Amino acid sequence: MRIAIVTDAWEPQVNGVVRTLKSVRAVLEAQGHVVEVVSPDRFYSVPCPTYPEIRLAMATTGAVGAMLEDFAPDAIHLATEGPVCVAARRWCLRHGYPFTTAYHTQFPDYVSARSGVPAEWIWRYIRWFHAPARAVLASTPSIRRTLEDHGLNHVRHWGRGVDLARFHAGVAPHPELAALAGPVQLYVGRVAIEKNLEAFLKTSQPGTRVVVGDGPARAELEAKYPDAVFMGARFGDELAQCYAGADVFVFPSRTDTFGLVMIEALACGTPVAAYPVTGPIDVLTAETGGMGEDLDAAIATALSRDRAACAAYGRTFTWEASARQFHQALVPLHRTAVAA
Structure with a gap:
């Protein structure tokens, strides 16, 4: 299967989103799937206001769409709610292509903590972004309930894993x-x-x-x-x-x-x-x-x-279980898409 993962979080960022995507990608590729990552490093970017370590990519719908068109994916996943994924979302809806999304981060709470903007205002954006997805992937039952409480009812479980070859009880203390x-x-x-x-x-x-x-x-x-x-x-x-x-x-x-x-x-x-x-x-x-x-x-x-x-x-x-859940949630592009 040819899988396109579009994300606003990628190297050199160090966070759970990047580690999750890289780990799942590695398992999928080991299983024979072809995975293309459309990430911010492929575009001009500017520092995120109040969080300059994170760069916001200036990604247009045409540029992101051209990358996806060239790759010709069998399924598309939008991992984050930032500008690269917004552009991909617009392109998918324009062409009638189904896609999945994920809720990795308590984005409304983060923005509220940094800016003082009420979290509910940000939830309006979260609902808008995820509503057309065929499924919103969530890591825990609590997050699923949070999404459902905010009107997003098409949620599927996507757990997380550990690199057990590296993190285990036999490791010597630092x-x-x-x-x-x-x-x-x-x-x-x-x-x-x-x-x-x-x-x-x-x-x-x-x-x-x-x-x-x-x-x-x-x-x-x-x-x-x-x-x-x-x-x-x-x-x-x-x-x-x-x-x-x-x-x-x-x-x-x-x-x-x-x-x-x-x-x-x-x-x-x-x-x-x-x-x-x-x-x-x-x-x-x-x-x-x-x-x-x-x-x-x-x-x-x-x-x-x-x-x-x-x-x-x-x-x-395990990341193997996580990758299996991710793969099972994907929607092939030949299926009938939701309306924009």
Whole structure:
């Protein structure tokens, strides 16, 4: 099958959307499918207002459509709600081609946190973007309910996976974490306002708080919390060693749709502490972490969990299963399309 994935999130961005798309693409290609990614790096781009690390591509309908026409896909998936996918959406509707979309990010909450614009205003745009899709792919039951509550009822499940060859209980702890006073409490992800990272840095559990990642809020938080260890971004085997070297993984975000980092930590045997919100409530179990509005208490609970049980549970998340769900949701272009 020839599959076109159109996305506004791609390298050099480092986030869960990019990692998901790259991982699923790798599995599909290994199975013999041909996957074309239409991404922002193929267009002129400008910095996103309030978030300059993210570039907004100046993609026209004609340019995106020409790329899709040249590839001649059997199915089209629009991964994000940005300008590249808007152009692809317009082209698909103009030609009567069906497509699927995905809801990767709590976009209304992110925009509201950064701009003060009411989230419901952004939901109008989300409904407009996803309404013509044959299916909207969502990673958890909570996100499905959120979409349905906002009038999007054509939702299909698309789970996430772990690179189990890299993230597993046999990984040796990172030497930098091994040298720290314990218990070592780890955060991995973007260092940005929407990740609610300061809630983690304010906790009072003994030990050392470690932040792996980079982003626009790093300099401010590093100056404000000098006792925390900011390691910057780490990747691949070194990232796995960071998970393995932590006593607990702390996920303070209230706006993520899933949280890939949680299942990567679990696969390395590290229990997770989080708020009882979308993402953690769909991923964590009583045996693999602690959840509560008191993050200190959640950390204390998670520290008591058995690492072997965490690793066993983490192994249940595979990219092969994720790719299968993605493929099953695709709609071949020869089917009758929805009206524009």
